[in-house]
Each structure stands twice: as C-alpha cells, then as structure tokens.
Amino acid sequence: MLNIKLNPETNIYEPETKTRHRVATALLIVVFFILPFVLAHLGRTGVYWIWVTTEIIIMSLFAMSLNLILGFGGMVSFGHAAFFGVGAYTVALLMKKAAAPLLLALAAAPLMAAVAAVIIGWFCVRLTGLYFSILTLAFSQLLYMVAFQWYTFTGGDDGLHGVPRPDFLSPTNFYLFCLVIFLICVWLMRMLVNSSFGLTIRTIRENMDRAKFIGVNVRFYQWLNFIIAGAFAGLAGGLFAQLNRFAQTEFLHWSRSAEPILASLVGGMYSLMGPTVGSAFLMCLRIVLQQAHKGLVEYWAIILGLILLVMVLFAPGGLIGLVQKIIKKKNG
C-alpha cells in the first residue's frame, strides 16, 4: 500500500520488489547515521547543517503525524499545531519549572498531547468535512489564546526560554537522539498503516458511508486515529522545544498547522514517507532562499501559500505524482 504502482496496461497492482527496497532503505539509514560525523568536520557550517537536519527530522515527524489523519484518514485538520504546541510546552515546563529529566519530559510530551487530543478529538470527530476543519482550527486558536493569556504559567507572549539541556547532548548527539526516535516512530507508523487498523482507517477515507455499512464504528476509529496522530505531534513538539531550548505561543499558532499540511501535499499524502520528502524540500527551499537573498525569508508565508496554490491547482498528487504525470505524458 505504501507504493501503489499500477501497471498501465493491466491496471494491476504490483508490489514493490522487496529486497531492493530494503537495501535502499538500509543504505539511507546508514548515511543518515554517518552524516553528522562528516558534518562535524566542517566546523561552524557543519554544526549549522547538523542543526538544520535535526529540524528537518523533527518537522518530518510532525508532518507524518498529521498525515496519519490527513492522507490516510482523509480528515483535514487545520489545528494540528495544537498538539505540537502542547508537547513543546510540556517539555519546556517540566524541564524548566520541575527540573524533570529529559527522557521523562519527552515521554510526557506525547502523553499530554494525547490527552489534549482525547478531549479535542471527542468534539471534532462528531463532524465531517468542512465542519471538522473549522473546529480543529478553532480549538488550536483556543489553546493559542490560553497560552497567550496565562502569563504566570506559560510566560504568555514571551514564551518559556532557557529550557535546560543535559550535557551529553552535543549537537551531534542530539541529532542522533532525534534520528533514533524518528526511526522508531516511522517503524510504529508503518506498522499502524499496514495493520488491520490502518486498513479500517483507509476504508473510512475512501467511502465513509460504506465503511459504516461494513460495520465500522467510524467516529470511534477516527477518534483513535486523531489521538494517535496527536501523540506523535506532541513528541515532535517536545523535541522541537528541546532543539530550540524554548517554547513560545507561535508553536500553537494556526500558521504552524500549515507547515505539515504543505509538507504532506508537496511530498504526497498517500504515502507514509511522502511528508518527510515534503518537509525536507520545504526546509531546503527556505535555506536556499535565505542564501540567495536575506530578505526573501521575509516572504516565507507568501511562498508557502503560492506553493500550496500551485500544488492544489496543478499537482494535487504531490511532487512524486507530478513527476509520474510528466513521465506518462512523455511516454504517451
């Protein structure tokens, strides 16, 4: 299911040749493990790139978590930042105010995000389509406002700065730490998507009414999926707070929710790793723009908007889909 490729002549689904796939994946993972040691030799630019790659990994996790409900579940959430933010604030608050150890704080992040998703999701899955999107947006704005107003707890507009970091977490180590967590999450999500649960979620996306008529309690499974997605987003948020060593209201802002949507759309919503490709693409684009002209990053939201616009109008299947389309045209 991860790589549905149709033979154009027979319209028959052909599973990816497994061994080749596995070798490529293993090679890629090895490259990512070696990468920071290579980069570490490049001095300050190297450290910068380690930081960038770490951010890509974290944002990929965030985008993949959204894609569990967006691509696989067919639920368009405009408020996924809520769970990212809850995770970030959990880590920041626990480590800064309660001096909790890193691992405990990072374990609490997905847990708290899941709790938030239990409550928010309970309301949201009662609705479909448009109404669902509106309500997710509203809830994330609600959390944003709470974080904004509750100065004594969240630091309001200033955010929470100076989140402590354990000494052993040098940039390289933190990168490796994130990579390991990321790989575990990918493994978990892969399992999820390929499981009976994953198939059930897909039936709901494909045809919600019919899913009810094969006996699926649609709301319940959507809720469950929403909670799982929220938990992964919370973990991403927790890592992000640790990367930046602060949490701020901007993490909960609605524009934060746009990034994983875009990454999923650019990379392809209907594959597990698509959002990862999209996140990396967007991050690299941002850096290229920064290098080309400092002022360009000022227009980041516009650029994101334009990319989204172009994708929606011309390539709803993502970059990969677009490439396939072009190849098809050339051949045919």
Next chain:
Amino acid sequence: MAADILRVEKLSKSFSGRLVIDNLSFRVAEGELSAIIGPNGAGKTTLFNLITGYHVPDSGKIIFNGQNIAGLQPFKTVRLGLARAFQRTNIFPKMTVLENVVSACITRQERNLNFRTPYKKLTQIHQRAYEILDSVGLTAMAQRLSGTLAHGNQKLLDIAVALALEPRLLLLDEPTAGMSPDERWQTVALVKDLWERLKVTMVFIEHDMDIVFGISQKIRVLCYGNLLAEGTPKEISNNLKVIEVYLGEKPMMDEAC
C-alpha cells in the same frame, strides 16, 4: 412455517413534510427470497435506509431477530447480521478488489483494533476473502483497483462485500441496475445460487418484472410508502389492485398509484 427474521411494524418516515413511508407493516420469514417492487418514489430505498439505520424512523418498530433496531446506527445493525448492497455502486474505489472484501472480513471478525499484524499477513482472512470473491466470480480481478472495474463487476463486488459480513438478512437494492440484459440474468442466477447455498434471507428491490416474477418466492408491492399488496408471484399477478394500478397500462402507472 419459519420464524420471522424481520418484522416491520407501523413504520413512518417523512422528509420535510412529505410522508415517504406511511404506517408500513410487513414480515419477512427466515430463509425467504423476496422482492419489493413499486414505482419510482414509492419509498423502496428509503425503507432499506430505515431498516439499516441510515435514517431514523419518525415512528414504528423494526424488529430484527427479536430485537427492535429502529434508529440503531448502521454499524450496529451490521453487527447484528444485516447487510446491504447499494443501488449506486458503493465500494472503496482506490483499494484493490481483495482489500475491499478483506476490510469487510476484518470488521466482521472485529479485528479492526489489531495494530500490529500487517493485514496482508492475515492468511485466514485472505482465504475467506478469496472464497467470497470466488463465489461471485471476481477472483481473477482480486488485485485490481476496484474503481477500475467495469460497472457490472463493481456491483458484484458490492454484493461480495455484503456477503463478507456473513449476514442473516441481505438487502439488495437493484442488484442489476445499469447492467446489460445478459449481465442481468447472470447476476440474477448468481443471486439465486447464493441464496440457495448460503441459506441467507434476501430481500431485493428490482424494476425488471421478468426477474422479479422469475425468482422471488414472495413479492411486496410498495406504493406511496404503503404496502399495496403482498403474496406469491402468482397471487400478485392475479391481484386486481396491482394489475389495475401497476401492471396494467404502463402510462397509467405513476398517476394511478
């Protein structure tokens, strides 16, 4: 005399003031193969929607297997042993034919909460799915995306998905709609064969009178949400009311009813 598997009692439903089902009562005996006929707008599909819980009735009871299921949500009625195939094909178009049936089997066996085993490795379920596909003759197309099937095959898949739920009562809403004459009779033969082999109670809606009178044990004529007549094909074809208003001069059909 077999026990009743379904009893509809004084069922009513209106949409924005228009009475679509009007104080309707009838019984379906276990193991029966029966047809519901009636002109367009008689409330046939609405009746199916009410029985399966897609709509909530305004009043009345639907007793299925001794339990009142009126207003129960679709997924619950399915679990009690009700399944339906749809007038307009209603499948999962971007999943393979096999996955369509497998997902129904998984739900039937309540394995949806299995987060670990890849569904492709559930061999027992796959065997079962292949059995079902075989029974409707779609095995050769198991790996194709169901949305790419021809219309007739999509309708068969719809039936296969319903069969995978192992229902006690199967509701078929115009199983031959949109098919060519040849396909129609093949499908009808298949339906009859399934009924005989699986011993499942079937109620189907059909417009083609040859088919209706050819295979059903019992026919119910629905008209403006009311039961106009009920009986064996012979009784119905001799029923003066039905002849007069329904089977008589065709142009009269809609006004007379």
Next chain:
Amino acid sequence: MSIEYFVFMTINGLSQGMLLFIIASGLSLVFGVLRVINFAHGSLYMIGAFLAFSISSLVSGGSLFNFLLLLLVVPPAIAILGFILEISLFRRVYRQEHLLQLLLTYALVLILDDLVRIVWGGNPRNVPRPEILAGSVDIFGLALPTYNVFIMFMGPVIALGLWWLLHRTRAGNLIRAAVTFPDTLGALGVNVSWVMTSTFMLGCWLAGLGGVLMAALANIDLGIGMEKIIESFAVVVIGGLGSIGGALLGSLIIGLGVTFFQLPLGRWALVFPYVIMALVLIWRPWGFFGKPER
C-alpha cells in the same frame, strides 16, 4: 450591576454583533451558493480595513465626506479583488474534492495575510471617525458612543438590504435558485457561473464594508482577519451555514456573549465564541437555521 451599565454593555454588544453579522453574512452567502467555505474571507475583511486606513490617511481627516468616500470606495475595491480571485482560482475547484477547495482558500489566507503585513506592517492603525459620529448621543440619559450606535443600526440596514436583494429582485431570485437547484438553473439557460461570480463579489463587498466600519471602531492589526474569520465560523455554525437569518442570530449571540462575559471573565471572555461553537456543533451540527446534510 446598574441599569446604566447594563444598557451600555448591551449597546456595545449589539454593535459588536452587528459588525460581525456584516462579515459573517458574506461568508455564509458565499457558502450557500458556491458550497465553498472561504477561509480567506477574514483576510479580505482585513485588507478592507487597512485599505480604509490608507485612503483615509491620503485624504487626511475625519470629515463625514471622507468617511462616506471610504464606504463608497473600499467595499467595491474588495469586491473587485474578489472578482479576480473567483474567476482565476475559485472557479477551477468547484468540481474538485472538498479537501482541495479548503486548501486553496487556506493558501489564500497565507498569501493575503502576509501581503498585508508587507504592505502595511504590524503597527496598530485606525481611521478617524467623522465628527458627526465621533461624539456620544444621549439615550435614556446615558451618553453612548455615537459610532457604536451607528454600527448597531447598520446591521439591520444591511440585513434588510440583503433580504430585499435576495427576495425582491431578479438577481436575488437567481441566487436563491442557485442554492437550491444549481443544475436545473443551468438547464434553464441561466449563466450559473455568472451568478456564482456575482455572489462571491457580494460576499467580498460585505467583507470590505465590515473592514471600513471596523477601522473606525477600534485599532486594526494583523490579527483581526484570523480573529474575525473564526468568530464568523462560530456565527455560521450557530446559525447554520448559508442562512442569513441564522447569521444574524449567531452574530447577536457572539457579540452580546463576549461583551457580557467580559465583566466576570475579563480577557478570557474571548474564549466564549469557541465554547459556544463547540457546544452547538455537538448538539446541532447544522445550526439553528441550517438543515442536516443527509
């Protein structure tokens, strides 16, 4: 709570509600005909507000003439912007999946909101009120801000105007027919896409009008678009998407609710729209005046 205070708060709440109605009715109208919820409606309203600020600083001064000029120029300008957006973008996605429609308008929010930031910057702005509306009026011996009273009366005027337009003119008949029987209308030889374009423009005109009125009511900044679009969502969720009467009811509930909860709750009263929206969505997802979809 004294009577005076109560009256004062009521007037304040009603004026807030009416301003919200002007914006939300546009959103609701567009959804009714186009079946697309325009997330960028709040951004259009914000552009209207900032445009009003720019024009008013050009002509400098708070005379009645200048204010009327704003009312005459800004809403049509936003309508023209809407025209461009409709024929170049929206039209392409009417027959597409819901998801893509949502994402398209979302992309517009990203672009338009950032454009506003680039053009006008993040500083709070406002438009001077014309002298005639700047002071206060004496009602029941209470000095009430004239401008709030003015907005309070603008709401019903707009509501009546919309009612007249939709129920008493040929264009309105077409719009209402397009809501109920879009296919039949096409078959009858009516140019449905023209009906859609003009409805969209009308919706944008309302957003622009809301922007002008807001700019002279309070400070405007980059957050007002998102704030009003979510409040508008709350309004249409309460009243039912596509229903103008529902939008009126929803606006009054939100406007009065936020104002009155300010006393016990302070700034937390801003949470009120979200809470009531969540409650309505659970109890009656299609709103007071809407119809359930299935």
